[in-house]
Amino acid sequence: MPVTITLAFTPETLLAPSQDAASTDASVLAMESTCAVMIDVLRASSVMTTAGAAGVDRIYTTASVDQALAVAKELRTSVSGQGDGAQGVLLCGERNCERIDGFDHGNSPAEYTSESVSGKQMVMTTSNGTRAIEAVKHCDRLLIASFLNLSSVLQRLADETSILIMCAGTHREISREDVLLGGAIVERLLQSKSASDVVLNDQAMIAHAAWCQAGVSSNAQLADALTHSIGASNLIRLGMAADVRRCAELDSISGVVMRCNESDETCLPVSLDASLDPVSRFKFFS
């Protein structure tokens, strides 16, 4: 069976084949049988993966700070009913790369240790990652990919026949580090499948070339490649170069953060107030 790999450099560059209603319906329908892969290398998807591997119980993502606060409040009520209190819920995220005032954690992977997150509920809002998650909401399945767990992501994609790789970008700009990981995923998929059976869109071909041309064969080379991007330059300017190196630790984590099914009753609360903006719920699968 042929495998279709569609890659989008940002949510904006993913277009339905045509603007008419019939095509849009067909496009949504096609998305339903699609597995989406969200990429925000610097740093949302690296943070989510690190937190998942460190034992976080659930990750709730929101677009706005207000929604993050509302979700945390609702979760604290639920969790405290179980005797855990406010300690069991962490407010996490950034604006302009910096920790949000009053939040427990910012967006540095180093903050997400077992000591700080194991067994806890994480409510997270970031500038770019959340928009990318929303853009693929119609997809049946959603994986969060980082260089940290590239091989685990590929294992999860082994049986998929329709894959949508959604790069987050940086403030709506195409960001090279996300494109590189997208290209790395395309490269491994091409290796694992018969190339004649794989259909790539133009962006997937371009991302693949970008990754191959980067010629990465060590973590140091990967960190160097990631450094030449708009996402990295913002971090380096703010003194966060260590985060770039951390996000380049290829395959240091086994497991993948995946979106929970809507019917998953083990996510609390099961019915969140979506009046501010949509909330997505994620869990780590080792």
Added chain:
Amino acid sequence: MPVTITLAFTPETLLAPSQDAASTDASVLAMESTCAVMIDVLRASSVMTTAGAAGVDRIYTTASVDQALAVAKELRTSVSGQGDGAQGVLLCGERNCERIDGFDHGNSPAEYTSESVSGKQMVMTTSNGTRAIEAVKHCDRLLIASFLNLSSVLQRLADETSILIMCAGTHREISREDVLLGGAIVERLLQSKSASDVVLNDQAMIAHAAWCQAGVSSNAQLADALTHSIGASNLIRLGMAADVRRCAELDSISGVVMRCNESDETCLPVSLDASLDPVSRFKFFS
């Protein structure tokens, strides 16, 4: 002096650094000292270059068919005053890759021979190229680039210190053939300047990698590379594969189509009715 190369995969992926008014002003200001390069390999920029080399007098581009008709009417009045009559003005362009009903020429380079266009005024409307031209209207200078005249384009860029490479794409989708030419221009600029003096945006880096990875060293390889793109697949489906090969004839033309200055009184008419959509005027410089 450092050279800044900004590349946009489509008009939509060119973003001002920020949305606030001060930055937008700064961005327009920066564009004013910038030389823009418009790329629509399949086929608007290849057609314009071919027509220019075949001796067309002026090319007027419009977004809409209605505006093309209005401009042609105005030109015919002017030209007939010079004794040339309606024969001196050609209506050219496509919708969905096909010649527009009632127009003289479609969008195949092969149609633009000396016999058919020499000394004439060309009014042209295409699906994608015109939008890309409009997106860079604030730039001081605008060159039309194709693989046909790559070396001539590079000669014109030799002394520029701020270059904006605008790929047209296909119906707002990123199209690989445009990105490849953009990458080829970046590659030649990097060769001609000290690499440490060149600042690339992420899209320029990605395009550069796509071109280098394509490993093109002959026209046949270039045609093959162009074939794997959304733009080419549309043409091939319509039986126009010969156009793809034609647009891959690297450096077969010496000279560049460039936008005329607003004050250029040799363009007729000097004041066009822009009530429908903007009109740009071009001339071939050998």
